[in-house]
Amino acid sequence: MTLTKKSYVAQSVEKMRPSGIRKFFDLAATMEGVVSLGVGEPDFVTTWSVREAAINSLERGFTSYTANAGLLELRTEIACYMSERFGVKYSPKEEVIVTVGASQALDIAMRAIIDPGDEIIVVEPCFVSYAPLVELAGGSAVTIGTTGKTGFKLQPEQLEAAITSKTKAVLLCYPNNPTGTQLDREDLESIAEIVKKHDLLVIADEIYAELAYDQPHTSIASLDGMRERTILINGFSKGFAMTGWRLGFTCAPEDISRAMLKIHQYAMMCASTPAQYAAIEALQHGMADVESMKKDYRQRRNYMVQSFKEIGLDCHLPGGAFYVFPSIQSTGLTSEQFAEKLLLEEKVAVVPGSVFGEGGEGYIRCSYASSMNQLQEAIKRIGRFLDKQKRSAM
Amino acid sequence: MKLNEKEVEILEILQKDARFEAADIAKMIGTSETEVAETIRRLEEEKVIVHYATLVDWAKMDNFTGVTAMIDVKVTPKRGVGFDEVAERIYRFKEVSSVYLMSGVYDLSVTVEGRSMNEIARFVSEKLSTLDSVVSTTTHFQLKKYKHDGMIYASKREDNRIVVSP
Numbered sequence: 251m252t253l254t255k256k257s258y259v260a261q262s263v264e265k266m267r268p269s270g271i272r273k274f275f276d277l278a279a280t281m282e283g284v285v286s287l288g289v290g291e292p293d294f295v296t297t298w299s300v301r302e303a304a305i306n307s308l309e310r311g312f313t314s315y316t317a318n319a320g321l322l323e324l325r326t327e328i329a330c331y332m333s334e335r336f337g338v339k340y341s342p343k344e345e346v347i348v349t350v351g352a353s354q355a356l357d358i359a360m361r362a363i364i365d366p367g368d369e370i371i372v373v374e375p376c377f378v379s380y381a382p383l384v385e386l387a388g389g390s391a392v393t394i395g396t397t398g399k400t401g402f403k404l405q406p407e408q409l410e411a412a413i414t415s416k417t418k419a420v421l422l423c424y425p426n427n428p429t430g431t432q433l434d435r436e437d438l439e440s441i442a443e444i445v446k447k448h449d450l451l452v453i454a455d456e457i458y459a460e461l462a463y464d465q466p467h468t469s470i471a472s473l474d475g476m477r478e479r480t481i482l483i484n485g486f487s488k489g490f491a492m493t494g495w496r497l498g499f500t501c502a503p504e505d506i507s508r509a510m511l512k513i514h515q516y517a518m519m520c521a522s523t524p525a526q527y528a529a530i531e532a533l534q535h536g537m538a539d540v541e542s543m544k545k546d547y548r549q550r551r552n553y554m555v556q557s558f559k560e561i562g563l564d565c566h567l568p569g570g571a572f573y574v575f576p577s578i579q580s581t582g583l584t585s586e587q588f589a590e591k592l593l594l595e596e597k598v599a600v601v602p603g604s605v606f607g608e609g610g611e612g613y614i615r616c617s618y619a620s621s622m623n624q625l626q627e628a629i630k631r632i633g634r635f636l637d638k639q640k641r642s643a644m
Numbered sequence: 645m646k647l648n649e650k651e652v653e654i655l656e657i658l659q660k661d662a663r664f665e666a667a668d669i670a671k672m673i674g675t676s677e678t679e680v681a682e683t684i685r686r687l688e689e690e691k692v693i694v695h696y697a698t699l700v701d702w703a704k705m706d707n708f709t710g711v712t713a714m715i716d717v718k719v720t721p722k723r724g725v726g727f728d729e730v731a732e733r734i735y736r737f738k739e740v741s742s743v744y745l746m747s748g749v750y751d752l753s754v755t756v757e758g759r760s761m762n763e764i765a766r767f768v769s770e771k772l773s774t775l776d777s778v779v780s781t782t783t784h785f786q787l788k789k790y791k792h793d794g795m796i797y798a799s800k801r802e803d804n805r806i807v808v809s810p
Contacts, residue, residue, distance in 0.1 A: 275808040288808035378810050427810075549657070549672035556671040599807055622661075626668065 262385065269378045269605070274589060278599040285628045287616040288599040290427065292491040292572070296528070297539045300492070303531035304524040312523055318515040320348025320499070321526045327533040328499050332484075336459065336469040338477065340501040347511055348521045348529075352457045352485040352498035356383055358517070359453050359481045359500060362509040364389035368418040370453075373404045374607030375575075377427050377455070381607070389418070395608025398577055401566050402429040402609065406440045413444070419451040422470065425458040428606045428615035429575040430551075430568020435468045442473045452480045457498070460489025460540055462570040463548040471501070478503050481510075488571075489540050490532045495525040547572050550618040550625055557625075558616075561633040572619045575603065579612040581639050589614060595638070596631040645690065650675060654683055655692070662696045701797050703789065712741075712757050712786040713764045715772065716750040718779040727751060730777040739767055750782070761785065 257264065278284050295301075319325060325342035333339050340346055349355040356379065364370065364387040372380045372391045381391035394412050396402045409420065422441070424433045433441075445452055452470055459467040471480040485498025500510060514520075551567075551574065558565040558576045565576035578588045585602035592598050603610030618625060647655070653673050657664055664672075666680040673680075687693045702708050719730050727745050734754055735743040742755040754772070758764040768783055789797050 269810060275806065278807040284807060286805075286807045289805050290809045291805055293803065293805070545656075549653075552674050553668065553671040556674075601808060622664070622668075622672075 266382055266385070274593070274599065274601060277590075278593060281593070281597060284593070284597045284599050285620075285624055285631065286599040287618070287620065287625075287628055288601050289617050289619055290573075291493040291619060292488065292543065293619045293621060294491040294543050296490070296492050296495070297532070297536055300490070300528045300532045300536055304495075304528040307524050307527035312527060314523065316348075316520045316523055316526060318520050319346065319511055320521055321523075321530070324348055324526050324530050324533075325499075327530055328501070331533050332469075332482070332501055336456075336467065336472055338469050338471045338482065338501065341504070344504045345501055345507045347500045347507060347514055348526060349485075349498045349500060349514065350518055350521050351487060351496040352455060352483050353379060354496075354514075354518060355483045355485065355498045355500045356380070356453070356455065357387075358510040358513045359483065359502075360384055360387035360389065361513050362506060363419060363451060363453075363481075365418075367416060369414060369416040370418060371409065371412050371420040372607075373420070373422060375402065375426075375428050375603060375610035375613075376421075376423055376606055378605060380421055380423075384421075392417070393608050396429075396431075397609050398564075398566065398575075398613065402426065402431040402575070403433060403437055404441060406444055409441060409444050413448050413450070417448065417450060419453055420445060421453045421455065423455040423457075425462055425467065425568070425570025427458065427571055428573050428601065428603065428610065429613075430571045430573045431566075432462055432465075432467070432569030434465065435473075438468055438470050439473060442470060442476050445479065446475055450479065452476065453483065454480055455483045457483065457485050458488050458571040459484060461544060461547060461572060463544070463551060464569050467570065481506060486529050486532060489543075490529075490536055491543060492525075492528070492532065495522070495528060497521055497525045497529050547618065550620075550622060553622070554616065554618050554625060554629070557629040558632075561629065561636055563632075563636070572617055574616050574618060575613050576616065577613050581636070582643070583639075585611055585614055592632065592635055596635045598628050598631045598635075645692065647692070650679075651683055651687065654680060655687065658684070658693065699793060699795055701789070703797075709760055710757065711759075711761050711764060712755060712789075713768075714784045714786065715754045715756060715768060716782040716784075717752040717754055717772065718750045718781075719752060719775075719777045720779060721751075722777065730775065733775060734772065737767070737771060739763075750780075 325346040328346050329340050329342040360383050366388045368389045369392045370384045370389050372393050374393050374395050384391040392412055394408050396404055454470050456469060471477050471482050482501040486492040554574045555565050555567050563576040565574055568574055581588060585604045589600050589602040601615040603613030603615060650673055654669055657669055667677045670677040670680045702710055721727050722729055731743050734740055739756050739758055740754055741757050744753045746753050756764055756767055768781055773781055
């Protein structure tokens with residue numbers, strides 16, 4: 251008698267695809283001398299004063315849990331920061347929750363609002379976790395693909411067309427990973443109109459808000475009538491170069507915050523205590539360092555866009571984040587083929603646009619969170635690679 | 645001299661790494677190569693860009709015996725020329741690598757580089773202390789260089805990030 255082994259894994263998880271980035275990571279990790287443009291985190295180490303604040307908190311023995319929503323001192327700093335920086339006002343006591351990275355913030359946001367069958371509109375290309383998180387929460391992700399022709403900006407007509415009677419919320423991420431696209435106030439206003447007309451909620455992943463280079467970031471929650479229908483998600487990972495600390499936060503109206511806090515309290519208890527003390531220091535005294543990192547990123551962005559144009563890849567000028575998203579369509583390769591060939595032949599790691607969903611095919615994501623020396627070397631190698639492609643096509 | 649935003653940005657880039665080429669700087673700040681080259685030439689002429697040099701960690705060299713001392717010097721300023729005259733008499737010595745006028749308990753901070761402790765001792769006792777305006781000197785020898793001009797000498801910075809991440 252043959253027995254097939256019973257699987258204990260939930261079917262919903264079984265059928266989820268692992269992150270597409272994983273495959274390249276595994277391949278790249280085995281190689282020597284790789285120049286990586288594949289990294290989605292700052293190359294800067296967290297500012298010393300911020301690290302020192304965490305050390306100090308440990309020395310003083312602050313090693314217990316904090317309130318579920320996080321240290322009130324930190325929530326107060328966050329509320330103050332959000333108000334000064336983006337003109338949105340939240341009550342530190344009722345409307346701010348400190349989370350384990352923006353990722354956990356996204357998770358509690360989804361779980362707090364999704365009833366079975368609810369549709370969440372996800373605008374692609376986007377961060378790889380959005381659709382899986384929607385589905386894990388029992389919702390279904392309805393994707394909209396944006397294109398290079400519109401600079402990867404969500405078009406109001408596209409949004410209008412994707413809305414059904416089951417639509418609960420729209421998930422937006424600007425400045426965007428992987429395209430670096432930023433929406434200006436007018437873009438956001440036309441989206442907000444539709445959201446209000448259909449009485450929807452917006453989950454705004456604004457983790458790259460601090461990294462906007464040409465004009466300051468506009469938070470959708472700051473628009474007329476949007477605060478009551480927006481869950482803002484932000485954190486310290488990108489702007490403050492604190493990825494490994496895992497510290498993010500949500501700002502949302504009181505009823506939604508209360509719902510999210512229930513999940514957070516059962517699933518997480520609270521965010522890491524030393525990280526919270528570090529974050530207080532970051533908000534109180536770290537802004538000058540953020541500005542100086544931003545200046546470097548801006549120079550690198552300009553360098554990358556211009557260099558890609560020079561070596562023959564079409565590339566729009568992204569307003570924020572630390573990614574450029576050049577088109578590789580002229581090579582005739584798919585983005586996955588391009589990335590794999592480039593890695594094997596020239597040892598440069600980039601992420602194929604296709605892993606970020608609809609609209610990403612034909613593009614590659616190149617992070618410029620690396621030193622100028624590394625970027626120069628990468629450009630040199632990619633240029634050589636493109637020449638070789640051209641010659642072999644002749 | 646009034647510097648515009650682009651000029652300041654060029655200076656900041658070169659201060660971090662003088663080997664950046666004009667073509668790359670042009671891309672970084674969104675202007676043309678000729679404009680960058682021209683700006684740099686002008687800033688050199690105006691002595692806003694004083695000099696280009698290389699930071700060398702001589703301690704890495706076997707049998708390196710060179711020493712650096714920082715000397716606090718109290719002086720009597722002179723009518724009409726203040727501290728400038730004595731400062732000049734001091735900075736003209738080629739073994740002196742820097743001279744600053746300081747606030748606080750002493751007046752001039754003088755850095756001296758020599759091949760040995762003896763050489764510096766001789767400089768202080770024979771050249772520096774004997775100057776008319778010099779009232780007193782306190783010599784501090786550097787034992788180890790950890791950080792200089794914003795660069796950390798000891799550590800090799802490694803990139804610990806995973807190669808590809810979302």
